[in-house]
Structures are given as structure tokens and as C-alpha cells.
Amino acid sequence: xxxxxxxxxxxxxxxxxxxxxxxxxxxxxxxxxxxxxxxxxxxxxxxxxxxxxxxxxxxxxxxxxxxxxxxxxxxxxxxxxxxxxxxxxxxxxxxxxxxxxxxxxxxxxxxxxxxxxxxxxxxxxxxxxxxxxxxxxxxxxxxxxxxxxxxxxxxxxxxxxxxxxxxxxxxxxxxxxxxxxxxxxxxxxxxxxxxxxxxxxxxxxxxxxxxxxxxxxxxxxxxxxxxxxxxxxxxxxxxxxxxxxxxxxxxxxxxxxxxxxxxxxxxxxxxxxxxxxxxxxxxxxxxxxxxxxxxxxxxxxxxxxxxxxxxxxxxxxxxxxxxxxxxxxxxxxxxxxxxxxxxxxxxxxxxxxxxxxxxxxxxxxxxxxxxxxxxxxxxxxxxxxxxxxxxxxxxxxxxxxxxxxxxxxxxxxxxxxxxxxxxxxxxxxxxxxxxxxxxxxxxxxxxxxxxxxxxxxxxx
Amino acid sequence: xxxxxxxxxxxxxxxxxxxxxxxxxxxxxxxxxxxxxxxxxxx
Numbered sequence: 001x002x003x004x005x006x007x008x009x010x011x012x013x014x015x016x017x018x019x020x021x022x023x024x025x026x027x028x029x030x031x032x033x034x035x036x037x038x039x040x041x042x043x044x045x046x047x048x049x050x051x052x053x054x055x056x057x058x059x060x061x062x063x064x065x066x067x068x069x070x071x072x073x074x075x076x077x078x079x080x081x082x083x084x085x086x087x088x089x090x091x092x093x094x095x096x097x098x099x100x101x102x103x104x105x106x107x108x109x110x111x112x113x114x115x116x117x118x119x120x121x122x123x124x125x126x127x128x129x130x131x132x133x134x135x136x137x138x139x140x141x142x143x144x145x146x147x148x149x150x151x152x153x154x155x156x157x158x159x160x161x162x163x164x165x166x167x168x169x170x171x172x173x174x175x176x177x178x179x180x181x182x183x184x185x186x187x188x189x190x191x192x193x194x195x196x197x198x199x200x201x202x203x204x205x206x207x208x209x210x211x212x213x214x215x216x217x218x219x220x221x222x223x224x225x226x227x228x229x230x231x232x233x234x235x236x237x238x239x240x241x242x243x244x245x246x247x248x249x250x251x252x253x254x255x256x257x258x259x260x261x262x263x264x265x266x267x268x269x270x271x272x273x274x275x276x277x278x279x280x281x282x283x284x285x286x287x288x289x290x291x292x293x294x295x296x297x298x299x300x301x302x303x304x305x306x307x308x309x310x311x312x313x314x315x316x317x318x319x320x321x322x323x324x325x326x327x328x329x330x331x332x333x334x335x336x337x338x339x340x341x342x343x344x345x346x347x348x349x350x351x352x353x354x355x356x357x358x359x360x361x362x363x364x365x366x367x368x369x370x371x372x373x374x375x376x377x378x379x380x381x382x383x384x385x386x387x388x389x390x391x392x393x394x395x396x397x398x399x400x401x402x403x404x405x406x407x408x409x410x411x412x413x414x415x416x417x418x419x420x421x422x423x424x425x426x427x428x429x430x431x432x433x434x435x436x437x438x439x440x441x442x443x444x445x446x447x448x449x450x451x452x453x454x455x456x457x458x459x460x
Numbered sequence: 461x462x463x464x465x466x467x468x469x470x471x472x473x474x475x476x477x478x479x480x481x482x483x484x485x486x487x488x489x490x491x492x493x494x495x496x497x498x499x500x501x502x503x
Contacts, residue, residue: 011480019484026489070492
């Protein structure tokens with residue numbers, strides 16, 4: 001290695017990168033989603049003439065403007081850390097994705113300019129509302145494009161394309177780029193919605209003025225519709241994403257779904273269970289305050305809550321008694337001890353599909369009731385605690401999924417298998433020690449990018 | 461759950477680093493969020 005191999009004391013360099021990137025993503029995802037939610041709210045305010053949409057959109061836009069610097073500073077710190085700690089890997093990555101990084105930089109620049117302009121001309125364009133709303137949506141679109149670019153890089157690291165690295169279209173459209181991008185696009189809305197709900201709940205409980213209580217009660221409802229409404233689409237997209245990983249990088253799929261790290265998905269379904277049950281319970285509670293009460297609908301929603309609990313519990317049951325083998329949390333015979341109802345097929349499929357169907361059902365009921373309106377400002381304390389529980393668990397779900405994707409490449413088998421190789425930075429191509437994998441099998445390079453990436457000198 | 465992690469495998473580097481990373485993320489995240497709230501709350 002031509003450059004000194006720097007290490008970070010105590011936590012190690014992988015954890016340092018992870019901490020910076022995960023924090024950055026929590027801000028970046030919030031900003032992308034919040035800009036689009038705020039622009040939509042502004043549009044709804046223009047159409048419905050309800051002032052709370054405008055108040056909400058403007059406050060959210062202001063929060064985004066204030067938060068932007070934190071998110072951007074973390075991104076720069078992360079790139080600095082990456083260049084310092086993984087210089088060889090980053091040089092390769094920059095070469096493969098020069099165009100993608102270039103486009104991303106300009107999308108980011110455009111997003112900054114438009115977001116700040118959007119917030120600053122709010123009063124100036126008060127009589128040209130349509131134009132102003134377009135500003136918000138353009139800012140959101142540019143943010144989405146920046147995300148799409150970095151998703152190409154992130155997905156390539158897990159499922160590199162079987163094409164030369166200078167084939168821009170092939171590396172960009174590697175197998176998991178599209179599903180990853182869809183998953184994050186939907187996830188942004190869900191994440192932002194739950195956080196808005198949690199924040200509104202906090203403010204609701206602290207508000208003493210009647211109009212504030214009404215506003216924050218409505219805001220919690222509005223956030224949760226985004227949060228839960230988009231959450232229930234995620235299992236299908238996540239399935240498509242995992243299918244892509246299984247086809248392109250089977251050992252990584254086995255690691256996160258079947259073997260030593262399968263516990264991450266048990267953790268994830270616990271978070272999904274908390275969010276689903278809390279959101280459904282909130283909906284059931286809220287239906288009591290419908291302007292036009294409909295007892296049958298309320299009873300249906302109670303039934304839906306029961307089914308939600310049933311299906312989420314079905315998802316949580318682990319497949320075997322080897323719960324978290326990495327820390328020795330195994331019971332009985334470990335993997336040999338199968339747990340009833342724990343298998344993916346058919347039980348978890350039933351659980352996930354059931355959860356989605358019940359979710360669509362209860363959201364449809366709730367939207368029907370909200371079309372006639374609710375009496376705001378009367379929600380109980382525990383319904384606000386449910387919103388706050390959703391906000392906390394959605395953050396846990398985000399960091400769990402980020403950890404899952406990035407640690408899926410730590411496969412012990414494959415061409416670079418050895419005791420001191422903890423896995424890959426680019427699957428089958430560059431190890432975590434920044435060595436190129438030049439091993440061939442039946443005359444073909446193991447690295448899908450082949451000679452274009454690993455044709456030079458490197459480790460076997 | 462966190463207590464379980466610490467109790468069961470305090471010697472192994474993996475889970476402890478995982479925890480350290482998680483706490484770092486939460487520390488950064490919550491402190492930046494709080495800072496943003498703090499600079500904006502008086503307006």
C-alpha cells in the first residue's frame with residue numbers, strides 16, 4: 001500500500017465512517033422529504049384555503065433551511081474522512097463514478113440555491129403562489145436527483161455491474177440502483193412524516209392555547225398520514241431490493257437474511273411492529289373525533305388494529321434459536337432448533353402481505369373520515385405518545401437498515417476469504433483492506449467489473 | 461436490548477463497536493437537531 005494506513009483509535013475507522021454517514025443520512029433524508037412535504041402542504045393550502053397548511057409549510061421550510069448546514073457539514077466531514085482513511089478505495093470510486101459525482105455536486109448546488117430562494121421569496125411571491133410552489137417542488141426534485149446519484153454509488157458497492165467500469169450506463173444502472181432509489185424515495189416521506197408527527201405531539205402536549213392545540217393536533221395527524229401511508233408500501237419495494245441483492249451478491253444476501261447477521265431483520269420488523277401498531281392505534285383513537293361519527297367504521301378500525309398486532313407478531317418470530325450469534329445470544333441447539341411460525345416462507349410473507357393489506361384498509365378508512373374532518377385539539381395524551389414512539393422507532397429503523405446494507409458486504413467466503421479479510425468495500429472487487437481482488441475462476445475474474453477494475457497488480 | 465449486548469459479549473470488538481457507532485450517530489443527530497431548535501425557537 002503506497003499510502004500510510006491510518007487507523008482511528010478505540011472505535012476504528014469503519015465505525016467513524018458509519019457514524020458520520022448515518023448522521024448525515026438522517027439529515028439528508030429529512031431535508032429531501034421535508035422539502036417535498038412542505039411544497040405539497042403549500043399547494044394544499046392554496047387549493048383548500050386552510051391557513052394551517054401555509055403555517056405548516058412555512059415553518060417546515062424554515063427548519064429545512066436551518067438544518068441544511070448541519071447536513072452539508074456532515075457530508076463534507078464524511079468525504080474528508082473517507083479520503084483520509086480509505087484513499088485507494090476512494091480513488092477507484094471517484095474514477096468509476098466521476099460523472100455521477102459531478103452531476104450530484106451540481107444537483108446539490110442547485111438544491112441549495114432553490115431551497116434558499118424558495119424560503120426567502122415566500123412573501124414576495126405571495127400573490128404568485130403557483131410559481132412559489134414550483135420553487136419548492138424544483139428544490140425537492142433536485143434533492144431527489146442528488147440522492148439518485150449517490151444511490152448509484154452505494155448500490156454499486158453491494159452489487160457491481162458485470163460491465164467495464166467505464167461503461168457509465170451499466171455501472172449507474174447496476175442491479176440494485178433502481179430498487180434502492182425507490183426504497184429511499186418512499187422512505188424519505190415516511191421518515192419525515194413520522195418525525196413531523198412526533199414533533200407535533202411534543203408541541204401539542206406543551207401547548208396551552210386552544211388554537212395551538214388544534215394546530216398541533218392536526219399536524220400530528222398530517223404527519224402520520226405521510227408516515228404510515230408510505231410505510232405500508234415499503235415491504236414490496238424492499239422485497240424487490242433484496243431480490244436484486246440475492247441475484248447479484250448471493251453471499252451478502254445469505255449473510256443478512258439467513259446467517260449470522262439475520263438478526264438485523266428481526267430488529268427491523270420489531271421497529272415496523274411498533275410503528276404499525278402505534279399508528280393504527282392512533283387512527284382508531286382519532287376516529288372518535290370524526291365530525292361525522294360512523295360507529296361501524298370505528299369498529300372496523302378496532303378489528304384492523306387486532307389484525308395489525310397479529311401480523312406484526314408473525315413477522316417478529318425468529319426462524320431459529322440462534323438469535324444474535326455475533327454476541328453469543330443463542331438458545332437450545334442454536335440453528336438446529338427451529339421455532340414454529342418463524343420461517344420466511346410462508347409465515348413472514350403472510351405477515352408482511354397481511355400487514356400491508358390491513359394498513360391500506362385502515363388508511364383508507366381514516367382518509368374517508370378525514371374527508372369530513374375531525375374535531376381538533378381533543379386528542380388524548382397517549383395518542384400523542386404513540387406519535388412520539390413512531391418518531392423514535394423510525395430513526396431506529398433508518399439506522400438499522402443503513403447498517404444492514406453496508407455490513408452485508410462483510411462476507412467471509414468468496415475469492416478474498418481469509419481470516420484477516422473482513423469483507424469487501426466493492427463486493428468481490430475491493431476488500432475492506434483496500435486490496436484489489438484479482439483472483440480468477442475458470443479464466444474469468446471474480447470481480448464482475450473484470451479486467452477494467454482489477455486487471456493490474458493486486459492480492460489474490 | 462442495549463444492556464443485553466453489553467452484558468453478553470463485553471469482550472468482543474464487534475458488538476461494542478456497533479454500540480459505539482450507534483451512540484455516536486444518536487449523539488450527533490440529537491445535538492444538531494437540538495442546536496437547530498435552539499437557534500430558531502425565539503423567532
